[in-house]
Amino acid sequence: MKRIGFLTSGGDCQSLNATMRGVAKTLYENLEDVEIIGILDGYKGLIYGNYVKLTPKDFSGILTEGGTIIGTSRQPFKLMREPDENGMDKVKAMKNNYTKWKLDCLVILGGNGTHKTANLLREEGLNVVTLPKTIDNDLYGTDMTFGFQSAVNIATAAIDNIHTTAASHGRVFIVEVMGHSVGWLTLHAGIAGGADIVLIPEIPYDIDKVVEAINKRTDQGKKFSILAVAEGAISKDDLELSKKEMKKKMKMYPSVSYMIGAQIEERTGQEIRITVPGHTQRGGIPCPYDRVISSQLGAAAGKLIIEEKYGYMVGFKNSEIVPVPLEDVAGKIKAVDPNSSIIKQAKSLGICFGD
Numbered sequence: 475m476k477r478i479g480f481l482t483s484g485g486d487c488q489s490l491n492a493t494m495r496g497v498a499k500t501l502y503e504n505l506e507d508v509e510i511i512g513i514l515d516g517y518k519g520l521i522y523g524n525y526v527k528l529t530p531k532d533f534s535g536i537l538t539e540g541g542t543i544i545g546t547s548r549q550p551f552k553l554m555r556e557p558d559e560n561g562m563d564k565v566k567a568m569k570n571n572y573t574k575w576k577l578d579c580l581v582i583l584g585g586n587g588t589h590k591t592a593n594l595l596r597e598e599g600l601n602v603v604t605l606p607k608t609i610d611n612d613l614y615g616t617d618m619t620f621g622f623q624s625a626v627n628i629a630t631a632a633i634d635n636i637h638t639t640a641a642s643h644g645r646v647f648i649v650e651v652m653g654h655s656v657g658w659l660t661l662h663a664g665i666a667g668g669a670d671i672v673l674i675p676e677i678p679y680d681i682d683k684v685v686e687a688i689n690k691r692t693d694q695g696k697k698f699s700i701l702a703v704a705e706g707a708i709s710k711d712d713l714e715l716s717k718k719e720m721k722k723k724m725k726m727y728p729s730v731s732y733m734i735g736a737q738i739e740e741r742t743g744q745e746i747r748i749t750v751p752g753h754t755q756r757g758g759i760p761c762p763y764d765r766v767i768s769s770q771l772g773a774a775a776g777k778l779i780i781e782e783k784y785g786y787m788v789g790f791k792n793s794e795i796v797p798v799p800l801e802d803v804a805g806k807i808k809a810v811d812p813n814s815s816i817i818k819q820a821k822s823l824g825i826c827f828g829d
């Protein structure tokens with residue numbers, strides 16, 4: 475008899491349910507006796523002892539369902555070793571519940587912060603298998619995270635829809651794309667949506683270069699320009715500012731796109747409009763590509779559990795599904811390499827990165 479606890483943590487994405495279904499199906503298909511519980515609302519459920527029993531029926535019909543059937547929450551890793559407001563030792567509480575629930579393994583789906591805590595639990599002696607979730611695609615040890623391609627589709631659709639209205643009015647449009655501190659989502663959506671200018675955190679921009687690119691288009695008779703701007707985009711000048719100075723500066727704007735928009739308007743005199751698709755990028759159904767990798771990753775995680783190989787994240791490398799030791803993943807970020815071929819190819823297409 476095996477008893478497995480599923481847990482989804484951090485920001486949600488479209489393919490969490492599809493991935494859990496992949497693990498569950500593999501376990502139900504290949505083990506005589508297995509019980510799965512769903513730990514509610516991320517690590518919060520593990521700390522405070524909230525879970526539900528799941529049955530094969532719960533995993534039916536969820537391949538195409540966005541969100542997570544067991545809920546999620548953000549529990550910052552840096553506070554995990556701090557007692558809660560009632561003085562509770564969170565790590566001890568998580569270990570106690572794991573033992574009380576007689577779990578053989580925790581299956582944890584999450585991004586960077588989630589993986590730090592998963593590794594902490596591994597170091598504390600718990601059996602853990604993890605799966606790489608995030609629309610940001612910034613998890614180390616995997617070429618691709620599930621959720622990313624679905625979010626690329628949505629961010630691309632936002633840029634596609636802007637194209638017609640931008641052309642009709644002859645305006646400069648900025649589409650602000652999620653991605654936290656990396657530019658994967660903006661880069662892919664920017665290329666797929668045919669953005670003229672793509673600004674990502676990994677390539678700090680010079681506003682003069684951005685304005686130059688817009689003016690060049692105007693001189694060529696092009697009536698509009700579209701910028702795909704990562705929510706974490708930063709200028710070369712702002713790199714020099716302290717965190718405090720940057721915070722003070724950003725207080726004047728709802729987000730980075732508004733600051734860039736104001737600068738462009740002032741320098742070009744062109745009309746600017748800003749679109750922020752925001753959390754729609756994490757919503758809706760998973761795209762077919764995500765359903766496929768989620769099913770593959772889920773099946774591989776199930777196999778690790780059956781073979782009792784614990785302490786791994788299941789990653790996707792060079793088109794192969796591979797186990798990656800958790801200690802190699804935790805605490806590292808996978809950012810876009812400014813010298814990578816995709817950036818060079820985008821530049822050769824004429825996309826301006828503001829550098």
Ligand code: F6P
Pocket residue numbers: 485548585608609610652653654705756
């Ligand atoms: O990590 C996923 C993500 O959507 C980021 O792209 C974004 O910066 C952040 O989460 C938003 O977080 P929240 O849902 O807590 O507002």
